[in-house]
Amino acid sequence: xxxxxxxxxxxxxxxxxxxxxxxxxxxxxxxxxxxxxxxxxxxxxxxxxxxxxxxxxxxxxxxxxxxxxxxxxxxxxxxxxxxxxxxxxxxxxxxxxxxxxxxxxxxxxxxxxxxxx
Amino acid sequence: xxxxxxxxxxxxxxxxxxxxxxxxxxxxxxxxxxxxxxxxxxxxxxxxxxxxxxxxxxxxxxxxxxxxxxxxxxxxxxxxxxxxxxxxxxxxxxxxxxxxxxxxxxxxxxxxx
Numbered sequence: 001x002x003x004x005x006x007x008x009x010x011x012x013x014x015x016x017x018x019x020x021x022x023x024x025x026x027x028x029x030x031x032x033x034x035x036x037x038x039x040x041x042x043x044x045x046x047x048x049x050x051x052x053x054x055x056x057x058x059x060x061x062x063x064x065x066x067x068x069x070x071x072x073x074x075x076x077x078x079x080x081x082x083x084x085x086x087x088x089x090x091x092x093x094x095x096x097x098x099x100x101x102x103x104x105x106x107x108x109x110x111x112x113x114x115x116x117x
Numbered sequence: 118x119x120x121x122x123x124x125x126x127x128x129x130x131x132x133x134x135x136x137x138x139x140x141x142x143x144x145x146x147x148x149x150x151x152x153x154x155x156x157x158x159x160x161x162x163x164x165x166x167x168x169x170x171x172x173x174x175x176x177x178x179x180x181x182x183x184x185x186x187x188x189x190x191x192x193x194x195x196x197x198x199x200x201x202x203x204x205x206x207x208x209x210x211x212x213x214x215x216x217x218x219x220x221x222x223x224x225x226x227x228x229x230x
Contacts (some may be wrong), residue, residue: 004159031215033217033218035220042220042221042222042223043160043205043220043222043223045210045217045218045219045220048215048217050214050215053214055212055214055215055217056212056214056215056217091159091160093159093160097215097216103148103150103207103209103211103216103217103218105150105162105165106150106152106160106162106207106218107162108159108160108161109159110158110159111158111159
């Protein structure tokens with residue numbers, strides 16, 4: 001089975017440019033999560049979706065960040081305009097959430113390493 | 118905000134030794150999970166322990182949970198160079214509509230041969 005697929009794996013861009021990161025979750029999973037990892041702040045939850053609906057976006061740092069999940073097999077995280085402090089590794093993860101309040105095992109993609117110059 | 122905090126931040130041992138990592142958390146939980154991350158890769162789930170369990174084993178891994186102290190530990194026995202990685206604990210944060218995992222900053226384990 002294919003795991004969570006993220007693209008691009010690496011992106012280098014100039015400050016002010018738009019960045020779009022993509023994620024394909026594991027088929028059958030109903031929850032999708034976007035995390036950001038930096039040395040300083042560790043792994044931060046940005047936003048997550050249940051059944052394609054955004055549930056909690058309180059971790060999205062600013063209005064420059066937006067995420068969508070138009071269907072069960074695709075999600076995007078967009079940064080517009082990008083800034084150097086957005087440089088990080090962005091991870092997408094998916095899971096099957098059954099019982100309410102129960103966090104299932106997360107399956108992570110390999111991440112998208114973003115460098116904003 | 119982070120829920121779990123791992124201790125120590127870094128750990129260096131020799132092959133064959135045991136490695137113990139600790140995690141403390143702040144609020145009540147119904148389960149706690151441990152993940153591993155190899156350099157440059159995504160996180161991989163290791164083990165889940167429920168709040169009504171005190172200890173769980175998986176191969177060379179042993180996880181304990183003390184809900185009264187709000188703490189967990191991960192023990193890797195007979196460590197190997199291939200165990201070199203970062204290890205994270207994760208706890209659920211729930212609201213009315215869903216549950217997400219919040220991760221600590223991790224323990225970086227280095228096993229030398």
